[in-house]
Amino acid sequence: MSDDTSHGQPGTEVATVDEERYPVPDPGLEEHLPRLTDVDEKAADRATRQVATFFGLVPLLSIGFAVVYFAVPGEAWIDFGPLRANSRNLLLGLTFGFALLFLGVGAVQWARKLMDDEERIDYRHSAASSDDDKNYMLTELDEVVEESKLTRRKIIGRTLLAALATILLPMIVGLADLGPWPTKKKRAETIETTIWAPGVRVVHDVTFEPMKPQDIEIGQLVNAEPANLQDLEGSEYQIEKAKAAVIVVRMDPNTITIPPSREDWQIGGILCYSKICTHVGCPISLWEQQTHHLLCPCHQSTFDLGNSGVVVFGPAARALPQLPITTDAEGYIIARSGFDVPTGPSFFERDSRKDFKVGDN
Amino acid sequence: MAQPATTVNDDSSVRAETPKKELGPVFKLAAGPTKWLDDRIGVAGLGRPFLRKVFPDHWSFLLGEIALYSFIVLILSGIFLTIWFKPSMAEIEYQGSYELLRGLQMSEAYASTLGLSFDIRGGLLLRQMHHWAAAVFVAAMLTHSLRIFFTGAFRKPREINWLIGVAMLALGIINGFTGYSLPDDLLSGTGLRFVDGLIRAIPLIGTWAEFFVFAGEFPGELIVPRLYMVHILLVPAILLGLIAAHLALVVYHKHTQYSGPGRTNGNVVGYPVFPVYAAKAGGFFLIVFGVLTLMGATMQINPVWVFGPYNPAEVTAGSQPDWYMGFVEGGIRLMPNWEWHIGSTTWSWNVAIPGLGLMGLFFGLMAIYPFIEAWVTGDKSEHHVLDRPRNNPTRTAFGVAAMTGYAMLWIGGGNDLVATQFDVSLNAVTYFLRVAVFVAPVLAFLITKRICIGLQRSDRDRMLHGAESGVIDRAPSGKYSERHRPISEGEAFALTEHEDIPALLPAPDTDGFSEKEIKREQLRRKATRFYFMDTLRRPTRAEIEEAEHHHLHPMIVGDGEHHAIEAEEEHHLAK
Numbered sequence A: 001m002s003d004d005t006s007h008g009q010p011g012t013e014v015a016t017v018d019e020e021r022y023p024v025p026d027p028g029l030e031e032h033l034p035r036l037t038d039v040d041e042k043a044a045d046r047a048t049r050q051v052a053t054f055f056g057l058v059p060l061l062s063i064g065f066a067v068v069y070f071a072v073p074g075e076a077w078i079d080f081g082p083l084r085a086n087s088r089n090l091l092l093g094l095t096f097g098f099a100l101l102f103l104g105v106g107a108v109q110w111a112r113k114l115m116d117d118e119e120r121i122d123y124r125h126s127a128a129s130s131d132d133d134k135n136y137m138l139t140e141l142d143e144v145v146e147e148s149k150l151t152r153r154k155i156i157g158r159t160l161l162a163a164l165a166t167i168l169l170p171m172i173v174g175l176a177d178l179g180p181w182p183t184k185k186k187r188a189e190t191i192e193t194t195i196w197a198p199g200v201r202v203v204h205d206v207t208f209e210p211m212k213p214q215d216i217e218i219g220q221l222v223n224a225e226p227a228n229l230q231d232l233e234g235s236e237y238q239i240e241k242a243k244a245a246v247i248v249v250r251m252d253p254n255t256i257t258i259p260p261s262r263e264d265w266q267i268g269g270i271l272c273y274s275k276i277c278t279h280v281g282c283p284i285s286l287w288e289q290q291t292h293h294l295l296c297p298c299h300q301s302t303f304d305l306g307n308s309g310v311v312v313f314g315p316a317a318r319a320l321p322q323l324p325i326t327t328d329a330e331g332y333i334i335a336r337s338g339f340d341v342p343t344g345p346s347f348f349e350r351d352s353r354k355d356f357k358v359g360d361n
Numbered sequence B: 001m002a003q004p005a006t007t008v009n010d011d012s013s014v015r016a017e018t019p020k021k022e023l024g025p026v027f028k029l030a031a032g033p034t035k036w037l038d039d040r041i042g043v044a045g046l047g048r049p050f051l052r053k054v055f056p057d058h059w060s061f062l063l064g065e066i067a068l069y070s071f072i073v074l075i076l077s078g079i080f081l082t083i084w085f086k087p088s089m090a091e092i093e094y095q096g097s098y099e100l101l102r103g104l105q106m107s108e109a110y111a112s113t114l115g116l117s118f119d120i121r122g123g124l125l126l127r128q129m130h131h132w133a134a135a136v137f138v139a140a141m142l143t144h145s146l147r148i149f150f151t152g153a154f155r156k157p158r159e160i161n162w163l164i165g166v167a168m169l170a171l172g173i174i175n176g177f178t179g180y181s182l183p184d185d186l187l188s189g190t191g192l193r194f195v196d197g198l199i200r201a202i203p204l205i206g207t208w209a210e211f212f213v214f215a216g217e218f219p220g221e222l223i224v225p226r227l228y229m230v231h232i233l234l235v236p237a238i239l240l241g242l243i244a245a246h247l248a249l250v251v252y253h254k255h256t257q258y259s260g261p262g263r264t265n266g267n268v269v270g271y272p273v274f275p276v277y278a279a280k281a282g283g284f285f286l287i288v289f290g291v292l293t294l295m296g297a298t299m300q301i302n303p304v305w306v307f308g309p310y311n312p313a314e315v316t317a318g319s320q321p322d323w324y325m326g327f328v329e330g331g332i333r334l335m336p337n338w339e340w341h342i343g344s345t346t347w348s349w350n351v352a353i354p355g356l357g358l359m360g361l362f363f364g365l366m367a368i369y370p371f372i373e374a375w376v377t378g379d380k381s382e383h384h385v386l387d388r389p390r391n392n393p394t395r396t397a398f399g400v401a402a403m404t405g406y407a408m409l410w411i412g413g414g415n416d417l418v419a420t421q422f423d424v425s426l427n428a429v430t431y432f433l434r435v436a437v438f439v440a441p442v443l444a445f446l447i448t449k450r451i452c453i454g455l456q457r458s459d460r461d462r463m464l465h466g467a468e469s470g471v472i473d474r475a476p477s478g479k480y481s482e483r484h485r486p487i488s489e490g491e492a493f494a495l496t497e498h499e500d501i502p503a504l505l506p507a508p509d510t511d512g513f514s515e516k517e518i519k520r521e522q523l524r525r526k527a528t529r530f531y532f533m534d535t536l537r538r539p540t541r542a543e544i545e546e547a548e549h550h551h552l553h554p555m556i557v558g559d560g561e562h563h564a565i566e567a568e569e570e571h572h573l574a575k
Helices: A041-071 A087-113 A131-148 A154-166 A168-173 A184-189 A227-231 A234-244 A260-265 B012-017 B025-041 B043-051 B059-082 B108-118 B123-151 B159-180 B186-200 B206-214 B223-253 B273-298 B323-334 B349-377 B393-412 B415-422 B426-465 B489-496 B515-532 B541-551 B559-574
Strands: A077-080 A083-086 A120-123 A202-204 A221-226 A246-250 A270-274 A286-288 A293-295 A302-304 A310-313 A325-327 A333-335 B091-093 B105-107 B267-272 B340-342 B345-347 B467-474 B480-485
Touching (some): A041 A087, A087 B123, A087 B273, A154 A168, A202 A333, A221 A234, A227 A234, A270 A333, B043 B273, B059 B123, B105 B108, B108 B123, B123 B273, B123 B323, B123 B393, B159 B186, B159 B323, B186 B206, B186 B349, B323 B393, B323 B415, B349 B393, B349 B515, B393 B426, B393 B515
Antiparallel strands (some): A077 A083, A120 B267, A221 A246, A246 A270, A286 A293, A293 A302, A325 A333
8 A cells, every 4th residue: 555655657566557458549647727726816816715704604603503502492483484494403403504514615615726636646556465475475374384283283273163163152042032932832822812802892992992883883994902901001012902903894784795604703794803914014094985995004905894804905915814793791892702813914833724715604 | 537637757755755844833833742643653654655645536436425424424413312312112101392292101212202302402403414314325325336336346356345335235224224213103113013024924934033033022122222232333333344444445446537548447547635635525524414414404304203102003104114215115015915825834925025035136136246247258357447337238237227126116115105196096006016127127228228339339430430520511512421520539548448348259179178167158158248249349449540541631639739620620610
């Protein structure tokens, strides 16, 4: 990298320059043309004033920033027609931003107009090291190996390799507690189940109020949760909510297809489905009342709620799991049982043979 | 290539070796401390190779600088944000100053992000600067890599630096994602839900990976602190190391330059680091910093208070990731719903292929391309003069095809917005893009290649017939022809400086080569033919002489003669 050694002496140690390679001879660098600021003192003075003005504005803006920081309240607003901006954020940004910008513009203007602009030439060396260096390294490395006695006492080299390979083991094993292991038993307790159980009331997802069939009109879709979700807190609440969220929808029984096996999963056209998309797990909620289609806003998978939740469009592969519902003694909607298949997106060990497919009964 | 200059012998060495010089007041002041430092770490010797090191000047070289400077802004603004941000998923009741959310349950991460936005003076500005800088960082890296690609700057000896660049681009995208997942608002939680689905879908190990990343089921309570560690320590540390290596290699190889008179494979022409380059680059850093600050001040980005805290049962229509995740999002949306159910297992190709395969394909192709091209051309020499994209039509066509495929996926990532904004069917947009993502790159390849060859022809025309003068002659026979003007030596050199296409000579002798080696060489030759089949050869010296002979006047002239000929033409015109 010692560039200074080769200045002005092309030919030595230079990367490939082959005059014969070019069909047209290299005329060499063009003549350096002076700029206006090089020949006209007035233009140079003007450029100097410009640079000094840019630099001179920076202290003003910096002080302006400090003034804004302490003087402008957080609840002040500036209106630009339909747009409204927070005064403090805007003024802090404008003062600081223009201070930086002017400092930069001043420096660039200085370089462009006033600093000497004659281009220079550096000569390149080949990226490879010289033969001398290579030879030195090879002979010396040979010595090094010899001096270390590695070639004579081979057992050291072999055990060293084994040691280096296995020393990584503790570092990898130490990561085994990153999370619980999803064994068959663990999966059955976690991702393969929800807190839905026989008799759990279906409640509104915000107010947690139970609902009766007569509260739901034809064409209406209600976001719901299991009543026992209220008993949970913190991350447990979030984990269960991410699996158990459902939608309750009422459709005209004459316009939908209900397979015989699911006759008793519904209450006169009121059906309950998992709200979690079988694709990558977004909560689905865009309801097309007339077609009975439910569209996932994330990746546009579309499910037909009038046909056991099968996929009619998009990247999802499996039907929405349906929750069997009935009413309890007080007339409130409850779950007949939990989901018969895991809700949410696919995972490798998921047994997907029980999911509803077009043509099932 | 901004201002031409004479080939004066560099006088920096002379200046540097001048033993004693009357020092200015600044140097007198600094003499004491400098001597102290030099006695200990030899700063003069360390600085000597760099003080006057030459860097060539071109606007396209600024793209990489933008990436570097926005990274510095990211670190500076990021440090500020860590002072107040709490990477915790513990649920608390919000009691801050944003009234619309007061009393709501939310994570500490979200609450502290609201605090940064409303209660810390300058917090919102820094948050928005940080987010804009991330978007600009990835955009600058991507456009910088396109500049490198289309000019062939990845060729020997710079392949390693290209690989470092690919790694940095991947890490930049990953770090952008981990960053916008931290505030734990509804949008970032939706993004995490998507990643959870993506990790789960990995065949064989998906469930294990999910449980290890999230410490159990989604969302759990550790993902935000874990992402925080990755976002502020792990990835930035690797990025810093890679940036240092990237710049060290740029210094070692010396920067590439565009072709032009006096600019050859053996030299580099440009301005010295001090004072011109330091002022320009330092100034440009401040300009990038200033513009990002102005963006943070005037352009809203990621208004988390509008989205609300994360709730796994809610999502907003029109949810979009940051722009650089758009192509993956598009792959996920366009993919047909292929899923295998074998025995009691589920193979979720609809998620695994676009989610993981697409990223692998994108970065894999980028990483491997320099080696493919080197194999095709069989070229083992060093390259320091940049190609004009037209002079390697197949490479340029591959690049544009890749960009087109990326664009189709990216549009697919917003298929719902395309449908609502242009009032077309969402399903039609999706079906169209499913086809277009394969067909459009092929069309782009063919069209780009023809355009490049057309441009090559026009270059060749200029070399062999001269520049069009706009002067029409009428011969006594009535025939019209346009008079051509010779081009300058400098231009002629710039037009013919690129490598000529590799010659495919007949194999010398097949003796001594194994069957396998011969097969491989035949395959390589097929690839070479495909690459350069339609490419124009560079005019040879003989062809240029022949053309001069034909036109009875020189086709290329020195600058002085050039003016004389122009004057003569004007004289003609005046008549």
